[in-house]
Amino acid sequence: xxxxxxxxxxxxxxxxPLPRIPHHFHSTLSVQKLRRFNSLILVFRLAAFxxxxxxxxxxxxxxxxxxxxxxxxxxxxxxxxAANAIVAIYSLFEMGVSVWEISKGTTFFPEILxxxxxxxxDQAFAYLVLSADAAGTALARTLRESxxxxxxxxxxxxxxxxxxxxxxxxxxxxxxxxxxGFRVVCFIINGSRFHL
Amino acid sequence: xxxxxxxxxxxxxxxxPLPRIPHHFHSTLSVQKLRRFNSLILVFRLAAFxxxxxxxxxxxxxxxxxxxxxxxxxxxxxxxxAANAIVAIYSLFEMGVSVWEISKGTTFFPEILxxxxxxxxDQAFAYLVLSADAAGTALARTLRESxxxxxxxxxxxxxxxxxxxxxxxxxxxxxxxxxxGFRVVCFIINGSRFHL
Numbered sequence: 001x002x003x004x005x006x007x008x009x010x011x012x013x014x015x016x017p018l019p020r021i022p023h024h025f026h027s028t029l030s031v032q033k034l035r036r037f038n039s040l041i042l043v044f045r046l047a048a049f050x051x052x053x054x055x056x057x058x059x060x061x062x063x064x065x066x067x068x069x070x071x072x073x074x075x076x077x078x079x080x081x082a083a084n085a086i087v088a089i090y091s092l093f094e095m096g097v098s099v100w101e102i103s104k105g106t107t108f109f110p111e112i113l114x115x116x117x118x119x120x121x122d123q124a125f126a127y128l129v130l131s132a133d134a135a136g137t138a139l140a141r142t143l144r145e146s147x148x149x150x151x152x153x154x155x156x157x158x159x160x161x162x163x164x165x166x167x168x169x170x171x172x173x174x175x176x177x178x179x180x181g182f183r184v185v186c187f188i189i190n191g192s193r194f195h196l
Numbered sequence: 197x198x199x200x201x202x203x204x205x206x207x208x209x210x211x212x213p214l215p216r217i218p219h220h221f222h223s224t225l226s227v228q229k230l231r232r233f234n235s236l237i238l239v240f241r242l243a244a245f246x247x248x249x250x251x252x253x254x255x256x257x258x259x260x261x262x263x264x265x266x267x268x269x270x271x272x273x274x275x276x277x278a279a280n281a282i283v284a285i286y287s288l289f290e291m292g293v294s295v296w297e298i299s300k301g302t303t304f305f306p307e308i309l310x311x312x313x314x315x316x317x318d319q320a321f322a323y324l325v326l327s328a329d330a331a332g333t334a335l336a337r338t339l340r341e342s343x344x345x346x347x348x349x350x351x352x353x354x355x356x357x358x359x360x361x362x363x364x365x366x367x368x369x370x371x372x373x374x375x376x377g378f379r380v381v382c383f384i385i386n387g388s389r390f391h392l
Binding site for chain 1: 270271272322323326327328329330331332333334335337338380381384385
């Protein structure tokens, strides 16, 4: 197992105020904890990916012939599809990055870029997918009171499911955002993503 | 001017790894910077308060007699009003807290509670007001395509304004959230909200 010093790649400009802990101690405890932490992030990313992919697929397949309404006729549903597709692609990429980090022990980008990239995108996409799902909910509730849903109930049910799956994706993206925020704080404090 | 040590109130359990800087140096530079930082937060809070209050007032007054639609008949508009009213009350409280801190030099709650309280509520309420405004936008766009807006255009215009003001409130709440997040990081690093 490599020592944490060799695992760091780039961007370590902040001198640590703490005295250096001997390598053999740091490597056994800290690397193990980091691995467990990264696995937890990976699980959250996987969940966010599954839910957002499911949400966008449910929305994409939500049209039944020419006489029933189609999802792309509604702005909010287009927004739900786009936001969830973006989150799915981002989560897939981040899962790759997590697997890379767990297997190779180094970050994909230089460390300082990586922690800020993760945190910034998690925050921004969490806001994006939440606003999309809120807009989708508002539209779905309006449609329920109109004639659209009495005529083609399956269309409405499928939209509800898609929006609900989007909220689940938001939940897991929010959890990932908490963890990546914690990594940013660790990086600022220690000058490395190791939280010991 | 009191020294930063006497300005701290409670919750300082994290020993600072840095050697103590002489008080006269710390107090002149750090307290001045903290004051400027707090003034910036106060400005953002004031802006968030004004916009969210305006948004909720615009929504609240959006009913014109019995023959036109009323805002409280629509779920999403009720959500816009409630979210903006909550943010207005919270911003007013936080403005009081900021003024207290600038004038007295101490935080209103114990320091550790204060920084986490600010950051947590900023984040939660930013998500709340964004989702409310997204839902309001979706409903407003749907209404525009229906007969409601052709019959009573003023109702729709007033809803648009209310939702737009809500987005402005979100923007300033998000900026406050960035600054309070920075304070949390400073607190974790230094064991105090002073960022020097």
